[in-house]
Amino acid sequence: MSSEVMTVTGPVKSDQLGFTLIHEHVYLDLMRDTWDGRGYLNDPEIAEIELKRYKDAGGVTLVDQTSGGLTENDQDLLFDAELNHLKHANAVRDVAQKTGLNIVLGCGWYRESYYEPRLWRMKTEQIAEEMVRDLTEGIDGTDVRAGIIGEIGAHFNWLSAIEERVLRAAARAQLKTGVGLTTHATRGPQGLEQLDVLQQEGVDPRRVAIGHSGGFPIHRYHEEIAKRGAYITFDRMGNLKNANEFDANRTLNLIKMVIDAGYIKNLLLSHDVCYRADYDIYGGSGYDYLSIHGLSLLSSKIGLTEEQFHTIMVDNPRRLMTGED
């Protein structure tokens, strides 16, 4: 059982992780979905400003779940002041050093529409080996190591054949390295199918967070994830900043139902900053919405205590990433 978590700037003791955002993105390229700049985070100056806000608001650790495919267009993505191309992992380390944040970087592959063609020709074991290499040696020829596996996705609300293989590879890499594993499962209950595959491979569900599960607004689904021991993730909490009353109340009620059902230890909250409009400077929640407003919002609306907020924002991410109790 590990008492350290690997960040892009080196290992951090688990009791030093503090307030942790479990699902965010520093630099990513979502333009395979839509060819416009909205899902394109590539500006080191803005990234530094936005991440500093989080640090200034008491943030300590941030998990950047930008997995393979989301860095696909790296050659066009990041440049330094001299217009030298920066490798993605090095750019994340730069901003971690500038802001003083612990940034844990993900690895693996996002979802089928983002996969590199070579994946179809690789054995499951080879895909796993690459993830193990990212976790133990460094990502993409750098010495920056990943500290978590994910986000590992399903494009639709089922797993495609290749997505299942990548997920099996992720499971095997998890078993070899002992890190946490996070998925992307949006607008459907495919998180349960992901858990089926991971459990078949022998992964302990307590080391798994089902991504975006708050976005499929059915309590029965959340309860089933928690019953198996995995984490339910309400990772677009920044949406509450500008949400209409219906959406805000629904999200808050779903969180309350998870807590009332006795599953607070299976709950994770984050913002999943992934569009330019999510940044503070463009009117979004930024990375600091939960650290500034999270407790007051959740205590006034659903009666959450400070201790419970600590469980969700400090203890749960630490337990997912280390396997500690």
Ligand SMILES: [Zn+2]
């Ligand atoms: Zn994400």
